[in-house]
Amino acid sequence: MTEQKANDNYNDITITTASDQVFVDMRREIVQGTIEQGSKISEPELAKRYGVSRATLREALNRLESCYLVERKANVGCRVVALTAERLIEVYQVRSALEGLACRLAADNMEPEEVQGLKQLLNQHLQTQRVKEGESYYQEAGDLDFHYRIIKGSKNAHLIHLLCNELYQLIRMYRVQMGMVGPRVSKAFDEHLAIINAIENHDGELAEMLMKRHISASQANIQTKFDLLAAKNQ
Amino acid sequence: MTEQKANDNYNDITITTASDQVFVDMRREIVQGTIEQGSKISEPELAKRYGVSRATLREALNRLESCYLVERKANVGCRVVALTAERLIEVYQVRSALEGLACRLAADNMEPEEVQGLKQLLNQHLQTQRVKEGESYYQEAGDLDFHYRIIKGSKNAHLIHLLCNELYQLIRMYRVQMGMVGPRVSKAFDEHLAIINAIENHDGELAEMLMKRHISASQANIQTKFDLLAAKNQ
DNA sequence: AACTCACAAATTGTCGACAATCTTAATTTA
DNA sequence: TAAATTAAGATTGTCGACAATTTGTGAGTT
Numbered sequence: 001m002t003e004q005k006a007n008d009n010y011n012d013i014t015i016t017t018a019s020d021q022v023f024v025d026m027r028r029e030i031v032q033g034t035i036e037q038g039s040k041i042s043e044p045e046l047a048k049r050y051g052v053s054r055a056t057l058r059e060a061l062n063r064l065e066s067c068y069l070v071e072r073k074a075n076v077g078c079r080v081v082a083l084t085a086e087r088l089i090e091v092y093q094v095r096s097a098l099e100g101l102a103c104r105l106a107a108d109n110m111e112p113e114e115v116q117g118l119k120q121l122l123n124q125h126l127q128t129q130r131v132k133e134g135e136s137y138y139q140e141a142g143d144l145d146f147h148y149r150i151i152k153g154s155k156n157a158h159l160i161h162l163l164c165n166e167l168y169q170l171i172r173m174y175r176v177q178m179g180m181v182g183p184r185v186s187k188a189f190d191e192h193l194a195i196i197n198a199i200e201n202h203d204g205e206l207a208e209m210l211m212k213r214h215i216s217a218s219q220a221n222i223q224t225k226f227d228l229l230a231a232k233n234q
Numbered sequence: 235m236t237e238q239k240a241n242d243n244y245n246d247i248t249i250t251t252a253s254d255q256v257f258v259d260m261r262r263e264i265v266q267g268t269i270e271q272g273s274k275i276s277e278p279e280l281a282k283r284y285g286v287s288r289a290t291l292r293e294a295l296n297r298l299e300s301c302y303l304v305e306r307k308a309n310v311g312c313r314v315v316a317l318t319a320e321r322l323i324e325v326y327q328v329r330s331a332l333e334g335l336a337c338r339l340a341a342d343n344m345e346p347e348e349v350q351g352l353k354q355l356l357n358q359h360l361q362t363q364r365v366k367e368g369e370s371y372y373q374e375a376g377d378l379d380f381h382y383r384i385i386k387g388s389k390n391a392h393l394i395h396l397l398c399n400e401l402y403q404l405i406r407m408y409r410v411q412m413g414m415v416g417p418r419v420s421k422a423f424d425e426h427l428a429i430i431n432a433i434e435n436h437d438g439e440l441a442e443m444l445m446k447r448h449i450s451a452s453q454a455n456i457q458t459k460f461d462l463l464a465a466k467n468q
Numbered sequence: 469a470a471c472t473c474a475c476a477a478a479t480t481g482t483c484g485a486c487a488a489t490c491t492t493a494a495t496t497t498a
Numbered sequence: 499t500a501a502a503t504t505a506a507g508a509t510t511g512t513c514g515a516c517a518a519t520t521t522g523t524g525a526g527t528t
Contacts, residue, residue, distance in 0.1 A: 016308040016519095017481065043510070053483045054510090055289065062296040068392075074250040075489050075510060090392040093335060101331040158302075158324040250489095251511065277480070287513045288480090309480060309519050 013165075019059035022050050026060055030069045030080055031173045038082035041070060067169040083174055085226040091170060092219040096212050098163055099151065103195065103211035106153035107204035114153055115200050121145060122192055140175060144168075146192055150199070150211075178225045191217070247399075253293035256284050260294055264303045264314055265407045272316035275304060301403040317408055319460040325404060326453040330446050332397055333385065337429065337445035340387035341438035348387055349434050355379060356426055374409060378402075380426055384433070384445075412459045425451070 015021055026046075029035040047057040061078055064070045068091075072078050081087075110118075125142040151163050191214040198207035249255050260280075263269040281291040295312055298304045302325075306312050315321075359376040385397050425448040432441035 019481080020308070042508095044508090055482060055484090058293075058510095059296070059481085062293070062300075066296075066300045074254070077490095077510065087392070090390045093339070093390055094332070094393055094396060097331045097335040098328070101327060105327070156324045156327055158321070159328050162328060253511080276478095278478090289512060289514090292480095293511085310521095311480065 018052050019056045019063075022052055022057060022060040023063045025050065026064060027067070027069060027169060030064070031169060031176055033173075033177045035080055037080050037173075037177065039080050041078040041080065043078070067166045069169055069173065081170065081173070083177060085223065085230075088174060088219065088222060088226070091167070091174075092215065095163075095167060095171060096215045096219075098159065098167070099147065099215060100208040100212040102151045102154040102156070102159055102163060103199070104204040104208035105156055105159070106150045107199045107202050107207040109155040110150075110153035110199060114149065115196065118146070118149055118196050118199075121149070122189070122196065126189060140172075143188065143192075144172070150195070153199070174222055178222045187217070188214070252286050253290045253297075256286055256291060256294040257297045259284065260298060261301070261303060261403060264298070265403060265410055267407075267411045269314055271314050271407075271411065273314050275312040275314065277312070301400045303403055303407065315404065315407075317411060319457065319464075322408060322453065322456060322460070325401070325408075326449065329397075329401060329405060330449045330453075332393065332401070333381065333449060334442040334446040336385045336388040336390070336393055336397060337433070338438040338442035339390055339393070340384045341433045341436050341441040343389040344384075344387035344433060348383065349430065352380070352383055352430050352433075355383070356423070356430065360423060374406075377422065377426075378406070384429070387433075408456055412456045421451070422448070 013020065013024070015024060026035065030037075035041075041061070043054050043057055043061075047054045050057065061070060061072070065072055065078075068081060070078050070080055121142070125146070128142065147168075148164060152160055154160065191210065195207060195210045195214065198204075198210055247254065247258070249258060260269065264271075269275075275295070277288050277291055277295075281288045284291065295304060295306070299306055299312075302315060304312050304314055355376070359380070362376065382398060382402075386394055388394065425444065429441055429444045429448065432438075432444055
């Protein structure tokens with residue numbers, strides 16, 4: 001449970017105001033599905049639940065909208081985003097382009113220590129993985145850490161913000177609620193390793209290409225879940 | 235002036251609430267520089283100026299933050315974004331990746347009528363350009379329309395939102411306040427034409443590459459302004 | 469003279485209440 | 499019976515006031 005807590009706030013948001021807290025709490029609940037996808041959000045109800053005024057809650061809703069977790073309509077209200085197969089494709093097309101760019105930049109801009117840290121992370125990740133076979137949670141955290149480090153290695157502040165603070169929440173939501181299936185886990189290790197090598201060799205072009213493939217594989221994995229779901233409901 | 239008004243609201247936002255109006259108004263003033271870049275925003279002052287309460291103004295500020303025109307710090311306040319050379323590079327790296335993707339998708343997904351419309355726009359643009367030589371305003375509007383149509387031609391709703399509603403405001407701000415210099419204008423026509431041809435031939439790979447180059451050239455053009463400014467101030 | 473500390477002024481964050489809008493369900497009409 | 503209308507209820511948008519925090523100023527100390 002403490003691990004889970006540590007996993008909530010990847011991006012370095014320091015919580016100062018009440019709306020910060022509500023934002024982080026709601027974000028976790030939406031990503032994990034505690035607040036159901038596609039459900040309508042009642043401002044009075046949630047304000048009471050979090051013990052804040054509607055103004056504070058609305059501030060949090062605005063920020064949730066910025067990271068694509070809720071959608072607002074004027075005079076109508078707020079809905080949690082719905083995880084559709086169509087949206088998965090759209091979001092992953094964007095993710096692939098942006099994280100490919102990040103990876104290419106990282107090959108130029110990452111410090112040697114940062115690359116070393118990446119390698120260590122991968123080793124440590126491998127060990128944890130062996131011990132806790134099948135535990136998807138640790139895998140999710142480790143994989144996320146890997147991607148975040150590379151993104152930050154791009155040293156492009158705008159890109160970092162776009163990916164880490166905005167887009168990744170929705171990507172996590174897909175991953176957490178749709179899940180990752182078996183053979184993908186071990187395969188991802190090899191792909192991560194190849195990416196690190198490309199970065200270490202300052203081969204930006206290759207690093208970008210490998211990252212894009214890695215993301216495509218991840219997308220296909222989630223897509224499978226949708227296909228399974230569609231087959232079952234028919 | 236009416237032309238200018240028409241140019242304010244590219245993305246199809248229907249203004250229903252008071253904060254919608256304040257958002258659109260402030261956005262225009264920031265992009266055009268009426269509200270100075272880098273300046274601090276006083277909530278009480280601006281609320282009075284627009285004739286709304288602080289709550290309404292803050293709603294608008296939240297949305298301006300979502301499109302990168304202002305930056306907030308908790309308990310400190312809001313600042314208009316500063317147009318630096320570093321940020322230009324960062325934003326254009328992102329723009330290049332995203333709009334390159336959009337252009338590639340457009341080559342697959344644009345309807346024939348849409349492509350025809352693009353061609354007509356370019357012709358019309360060329361005529362207007364000849365008549366009003368040097369009038370950078372019309373050029374800006376025409377160029378923008380061109381890019382918007384291609385982006386929308388991608389048919390990727392997430393990408394469209396990201397580019398048209400979020401990123402493009404900041405890009406416009408650079409273009410309007412830094413400007414575009416002479417030889418670039420006519421060159422852009424040829425580049426636009428080549429892009430349309432690639433799209434018409436459903437050659438996504440080429441279309442992406444041409445768009446990325448086109449954007450790089452645009453970036454270099456603005457970069458020149460910064461260099462000139464730096465040389466003068468030294 | 470420079471630095472620290474404390475106080476005052478101003479700014480942002482939060483709250484509860486009211487106004488405007490949408491939704492829903494009952495009622496009327498064709 | 500089905501569609502259109504209207505009225506009641508609920509929800510969102512907006513406001514002004516208060517609380518918490520930051521910033522700027524000035525007195526005091528080294």
